[in-house]
Amino acid sequence: MTIEILCTVPLTPAQAQRLAAEVPEARLRLLAGRVPPEELDRAFAVASVAFLFGRELTPERLAAARNLRWIQCAYAGVDAMLAAVPQLRDHPVILTNARGMHAATIADHVFMFMLAWARNLPGYLDQQRRAQWRRLPTRELAGETLAVVGLGAIGREVARRARAFGMRVLACRRNPEPEEGIELVVGPGEIRRILEPAQWVVVSAALTAETRHLIGRDELAAMRPDAFLINIARGAVVDEEALVEALRARRIAGAGLDVFAEEPLPPHHPLWGLDNVLITPHNAGAMRDYTGAALELFLDNLRRFRQGRPLRNVVDKARGY
Numbered sequence: 001m002t003i004e005i006l007c008t009v010p011l012t013p014a015q016a017q018r019l020a021a022e023v024p025e026a027r028l029r030l031l032a033g034r035v036p037p038e039e040l041d042r043a044f045a046v047a048s049v050a051f052l053f054g055r056e057l058t059p060e061r062l063a064a065a066r067n068l069r070w071i072q073c074a075y076a077g078v079d080a081m082l083a084a085v086p087q088l089r090d091h092p093v094i095l096t097n098a099r100g101m102h103a104a105t106i107a108d109h110v111f112m113f114m115l116a117w118a119r120n121l122p123g124y125l126d127q128q129r130r131a132q133w134r135r136l137p138t139r140e141l142a143g144e145t146l147a148v149v150g151l152g153a154i155g156r157e158v159a160r161r162a163r164a165f166g167m168r169v170l171a172c173r174r175n176p177e178p179e180e181g182i183e184l185v186v187g188p189g190e191i192r193r194i195l196e197p198a199q200w201v202v203v204s205a206a207l208t209a210e211t212r213h214l215i216g217r218d219e220l221a222a223m224r225p226d227a228f229l230i231n232i233a234r235g236a237v238v239d240e241e242a243l244v245e246a247l248r249a250r251r252i253a254g255a256g257l258d259v260f261a262e263e264p265l266p267p268h269h270p271l272w273g274l275d276n277v278l279i280t281p282h283n284a285g286a287m288r289d290y291t292g293a294a295l296e297l298f299l300d301n302l303r304r305f306r307q308g309r310p311l312r313n314v315v316d317k318a319r320g321y
Helices: 012-023 037-046 061-065 079-084 086-090 103-118 121-129 153-164 216-224 240-248 290-307
Strands: 002-009 027-030 049-052 071-073 094-096 145-149 168-173 185-186 201-202 228-231 255-258 277-278
Touching: 002 037, 012 027, 037 061, 037 145, 049 290, 061 094, 071 290, 079 086, 086 168, 103 121, 103 228, 103 255, 103 277, 153 168, 201 216, 216 240, 240 255
Parallel strands: 002 027, 002 049, 049 071, 071 094, 145 168, 145 201, 168 185, 201 228, 228 255, 255 277
Antiparallel strands: none
């Protein structure tokens, strides 16, 4: 049977040629960018494999996709796709994602936030704009404690780098088995055990029903007054209203935020006006060639798919990651 591949990820001509050469017998439909909805409808109706970001899939298209056996999502997070198409959870189609693909890149972003706050970069930038020469208080990461909330590929990479900086590392994950190089791993019910001693809290957990507002008022209250919260996961893992209150009251030292409950972050949002917050526009995972990296993952999985071997990064659709 001919494999029908639907690709809505925007490929360069060279990347499209690589994909076509990998499966010369397949029928390849490249439908990136602004495509008439009816053309996407027809493509989903015959596709056996789909390589996409997720927003293209609708309940109607999933219902019509009688031959669809596998979806490769080019993102690590599939929460938005599962929320938009809840029928996907019970559908027999295999769903794989890009988890781990940009763990190093996101860890770079985490340490950009951490080093900026530790070395008082916002203060020095403000002084530079005013042509002021004055030494400001700073701190070292070495000897401080990092709490990693969510110990997947990103969380483990953050922990690895923290150890290289000489930090003590604690962590929280759903199944609290010990992890080499991490002093203490707890489950969500004991999360305050790692929040209370930490000067740095990095949120890297997938967004699920269980992790929504995992960091709420009580958890923020458990943090030290000199602690910084870094969120590169999903905005809703943190109770944003409670976070604004804690930052305004200086109950925690500050935050580095790449993700938000509403994106883009509205111009009137109070987070914009706080001097103890660093904001980036959900680009912690941005890479020099994101599409190329996603294509490599897809091609590897495509070979596995054709050979009947297990696919990489299969999502547990019931759990949401």
